[in-house]
Amino acid sequence: MKYLYFIILLFNIPGLKAQTVTNNFRIVDADTKRPIPYASVSLPRASLAMNTEADGLLSIPGDLSKMNDVLVITAQNYTPSVSPLNKLSGMDTIQLKKYPYRPVNIPVSSTGKDSVLNKFTWQDVTYFAGVHSQHARFEYLQIAQQFDSPAPGAKLSQIFFRRFATWGTYTERTRFRLRFYDIDPVYGTPGKDLCHEIIEETNKDDPRLTVNLQKYNIIIPGKKFFVAIEWLRTFENAGYAPNRAERNLVYKPTIGILPYKTDKLNIWVLNYAHQWKPFTYFSPYYTDLALSATVKW
Amino acid sequence: MPALIHKHLIACIFALLLLPCVSSAQKIFEGQVLDKETEATIPGVTVILLKEKKGTQTNNRGYYKLLSTDTIATDTLQFTSVGYKTLKIAVSAYEPNMFVTLEVDVTQLKGVTITNSKKKIPQIHYFRMANIKTNDHNNPTLPFDAQYMFAVLAKAEKKHSRITSLKVGRRGFNDPNRPTGYAQFLLHILSVDATTGKPGQKIYTKQVIVEDNSMILDIDVSADNWVMDTDNFYIGVEWQRTPINERLVTGIDEIVWKTTAKGTQRLQDAPTYRMVYQPSLIAFINGKKYTAYYMNTPGNWQRYNLKISYMVMGTPVPYDTHIALSATLTY
Numbered sequence: 001m002k003y004l005y006f007i008i009l010l011f012n013i014p015g016l017k018a019q020t021v022t023n024n025f026r027i028v029d030a031d032t033k034r035p036i037p038y039a040s041v042s043l044p045r046a047s048l049a050m051n052t053e054a055d056g057l058l059s060i061p062g063d064l065s066k067m068n069d070v071l072v073i074t075a076q077n078y079t080p081s082v083s084p085l086n087k088l089s090g091m092d093t094i095q096l097k098k099y100p101y102r103p104v105n106i107p108v109s110s111t112g113k114d115s116v117l118n119k120f121t122w123q124d125v126t127y128f129a130g131v132h133s134q135h136a137r138f139e140y141l142q143i144a145q146q147f148d149s150p151a152p153g154a155k156l157s158q159i160f161f162r163r164f165a166t167w168g169t170y171t172e173r174t175r176f177r178l179r180f181y182d183i184d185p186v187y188g189t190p191g192k193d194l195c196h197e198i199i200e201e202t203n204k205d206d207p208r209l210t211v212n213l214q215k216y217n218i219i220i221p222g223k224k225f226f227v228a229i230e231w232l233r234t235f236e237n238a239g240y241a242p243n244r245a246e247r248n249l250v251y252k253p254t255i256g257i258l259p260y261k262t263d264k265l266n267i268w269v270l271n272y273a274h275q276w277k278p279f280t281y282f283s284p285y286y287t288d289l290a291l292s293a294t295v296k297w
Numbered sequence: 298m299p300a301l302i303h304k305h306l307i308a309c310i311f312a313l314l315l316l317p318c319v320s321s322a323q324k325i326f327e328g329q330v331l332d333k334e335t336e337a338t339i340p341g342v343t344v345i346l347l348k349e350k351k352g353t354q355t356n357n358r359g360y361y362k363l364l365s366t367d368t369i370a371t372d373t374l375q376f377t378s379v380g381y382k383t384l385k386i387a388v389s390a391y392e393p394n395m396f397v398t399l400e401v402d403v404t405q406l407k408g409v410t411i412t413n414s415k416k417k418i419p420q421i422h423y424f425r426m427a428n429i430k431t432n433d434h435n436n437p438t439l440p441f442d443a444q445y446m447f448a449v450l451a452k453a454e455k456k457h458s459r460i461t462s463l464k465v466g467r468r469g470f471n472d473p474n475r476p477t478g479y480a481q482f483l484l485h486i487l488s489v490d491a492t493t494g495k496p497g498q499k500i501y502t503k504q505v506i507v508e509d510n511s512m513i514l515d516i517d518v519s520a521d522n523w524v525m526d527t528d529n530f531y532i533g534v535e536w537q538r539t540p541i542n543e544r545l546v547t548g549i550d551e552i553v554w555k556t557t558a559k560g561t562q563r564l565q566d567a568p569t570y571r572m573v574y575q576p577s578l579i580a581f582i583n584g585k586k587y588t589a590y591y592m593n594t595p596g597n598w599q600r601y602n603l604k605i606s607y608m609v610m611g612t613p614v615p616y617d618t619h620i621a622l623s624a625t626l627t628y
Contacts, residue, residue: 059558121364123325126477128545131570135540164545164570166471171547171568235555241570250570254545259478285541 023064023088027056027073030095036075038232039096040141042272043085045069047139049272050233064089072274074141076179077101077196080274101196104182104221109153109297117147118266118292120258122208125162125290127282129267130231130254131241136281138241140269142179143255143279144190144228145289147266149220154297156180156194156218158210159227162256162290165207174252175202175237177230178211180218189276190226190268194218200232203253220295226268227293229255256290257282326391327362329511330355330376333398336426338515342378342399346388358511393474394510396426419458421451421532422623428581429466429512429621442593443470443573447601448487448496448533449622450588453525458626460486460501460523463532465514466621467576470544480507480575481542484516485533486523495590495598496531507576514576531590532624536574543572580605583619 027039035056042049046069052058060071067085071094074080078096088094132138165172178199184191195218203209231237231251241250257267265287267279330342338359345352348369355361363374365388374391376384381399463484469475483504490497501523505516536542547568555561580603589601604615 121323121325123475124478126479126544131545131572133540133543133572134538164547166547171566239568239570242572244569252568254570282540 021061021063023060023062025058025060025088025092025094027052027058027075027094027096029078030097033095036078036096038234039073039075040230040233042072042141042274043069044072044271044273047137047272049139049141053234058094060085060088072272074274076177076193076198082274101193104194104219106153106219106221108155108219109151111151111297113150114157114294114296115150115154116292116294117149118145118258118288120162120260120290120292122162122256122290124259125256126259127257127286128164128254129257129279129281129289130164130252131239131250132248133241138250140231140271140279141233141274142228142230142270143289144179144181144226144268144270144276145266145291145293146183146224146226146268147293149223149225149295149297151297152220152222154220154295156216156220156225156227156293157214157296158212158294160208160210160292160294161229162208163206163252164254164256165205167205167207170205171239172205172252173203173236175200175232175234176253177201177232179226179228179230181226181228182221183224183226184276187276190228190270194220194225209253227291228268228270229253229291257286258288258290259286260288261285262287324365324368324388325362326365326374326388327360327393327510328395328397329359329513330361330378330397330399331359331426331513332381333400336398336513338511338513339378339381339399342376342381345375345377346372347375347385348372356509358507358509358514360509360511362509393472394476394512396430396512398426419454419626419628420623421453421626422449422587422619424464424466424581424583424619424621424623426513428583429468429579431581443536443575443577444538445592445595446485446496446533446535447578447591447620447622448485448531448589448598449601449620450489451530451532451624453528453530453626453628455628456526456528458525458528458628459519460525460624461517461519461627462625463503463516463518464621464623464625465505465516465534465576466579467512467514468579469510470546470573470577476510476512476576477544478508478510479541481505481537481539482574482576483535483537484518485531485535486525487531487533489527489529489531493598494588496533499533500525500530532622534576534578534622536576538574542575544575544577545570546573579621580618581621582616584617585619587617587619589620 027036037054038051065086069085071083079099180194181190182192195216233251237251238249240248265278267289268276269279270276330339340357342355344361353361353363372388374386382402467476469477485499486501487499488497590598591601592598603618606613606615
């Protein structure tokens with residue numbers, strides 16, 4: 001049995017230095033009681049986040065009753081769980097409720113046209129998001145590009161993005177997930193998932209990645225949608241910025257930023273409290289990810 | 298059997314005839330156009346892909362960028378400018394970010410009186426296009442890691458010189474032949490600290506903004522009236538540590554360790570990322586005396602002393618290097 005430790009907690013939460021207790025949790029589906037693999041776990045106040053492994057196990061050292069933070073657990077197709085740490089004392093299971101997926105019920109546009117949205121020349125991409133800098137720490141779970149679809153009912157057929165990698169470099173091996181969102185009608189942020197299937201991609205060292213999405217039948221209900229990269233915050237996927245230290249862990253892949261300015265910021269990031277925020281790091285200069293989407297409509 | 302061979306031969310000949318019409322993928326042609334003799338950059342040069350019929354003009358740094366969407370393998374890049382001989386280069390001979398030099402066309406200059414064309418212009422730490430192309434130092438982020446400042450001691454022949462231009466050579470961080478676009482930095486003229494001999498107070502400052510992939514940056518400061526009271530001063534580059542000026546580079550691979558209930562396990566090598574700042578300067582071999590400093594932590598000037606070793610008769614021989622940073626003066 002594998003237990004994943006929040007070892008960094010040792011250095012961040014007061015009163016833990018002399019801890020002797022380890023609190024072990026299994027994150028499971030509320031109905032089936034089966035583990036949820038690679039659930040995203042974060043502590044917003046401590047600025048810590050990671051993914052569980054396939055067995056859904058999580059270990060937190062220390063006396064939970066003395067901790068002030070909240071534990072946010074999210075997984076695709078499940079309602080997020082937000083629990084004060086001090087309320088978890090004595091528990092060994094955290095259950096997530098599956099939310100019912102309702103496919104988009106609108107006529108599919110069928111003019112026979114293809115459009116590439118946010119098209120770019122990959123050689124022009126020189127900026128990347130995904131690592132800490134002297135100006136800001138990069139503490140996000142997902143990064144998304146907003147698109148304007150040519151018509152409601154378009155089908156997403158392919159995405160292409162640029163990342164920081166050098167061919168032949170073993171260390172750029174990565175595994176990540178793709179998420180697709182409708183727009184939240186109230187806040188204008190990424191909203192409901194447009195695809196209930198878990199789309200996980202692996203790659204060794206390609207700086208430009210193309211993912212064919214034909215088989216997932218992703219229909220965009222309105223004229224705005226989002227494509228997001230979800231980092232799998234596992235040890236296999238980790239790197240360091242700027243130097244080797246637990247608090248400097250970052251996760252692959254880095255995502256390119258287009259060196260062009262449009263009239264609207266189209267990049268969104270999901271923080272550890274599971275809130276979508278505009279990504280303003282390169283504002284007011286750069287507004288889009290190096291991520292294009294092909295739609296059939 | 299001979300009929301079959303004949304058939305294949307015809308097919309091969311037909312394929313060969315078609316070859317010039319076959320297009321390859323999208324390609325970017327970019328670089329700088331220089332005067333062959335003076336190595337000054339030439340603005341306004343017309344650059345055309347003759348067969349694809351696509352063209353552009355060089356900007357004020359002599360830089361051009363031409364995006365060929367359907368490159369024809371047998372196409373030719375043509376460079377034309379008034380006063381220069383037209384130059385043609387086969388696209389198959391194009392090299393990334395190459396320098397193109399144009400020769401003055403004397404037949405076009407009839408009626409123009411040229412006097413004293415060989416007049417010596419005082420240049421301090423002069424470097425040539427060849428020094429940039431040689432690319433002697435293959436680690437783009439060393440020796441200063443592009444963090445705070447670099448400064449080189451300049452010795453004018455006499456006092457009260459006027460600095461008219463400064464020239465900087467730059468390269469890419471990840472691809473030495475392709476500087477990565479936007480760069481903003483400060484050029485300084487600094488005094489010589491009377492006690493330490495290191496760079497002292499900033500006397501003049503100019504901000505430079507580059508929005509293309511030029512490798513030679515010729516910065517005209519003639520209108521800024523930079524007159525020096527002393528014959529010794531420093532020329533400095535200061536990196537501006539802003540998000541838009543950052544570039545990501547990977548460092549030494551490290552090992553990721555994982556702590557589990559079973560203990561600590563070594564997993565795999567992992568990249569180490571860090572930010573450096575535009576521009577990436579160029580070190581080239583030059584044996585002349587050279588006094589320069591770099592600052593990688595605020596306020597701490599360190600002596601620049603980069604040596605590059607080459608194998609000579611099986612033995613590594615270290616050579617002193619200079620940084621491609623020069624000044625042009627008038628007296």
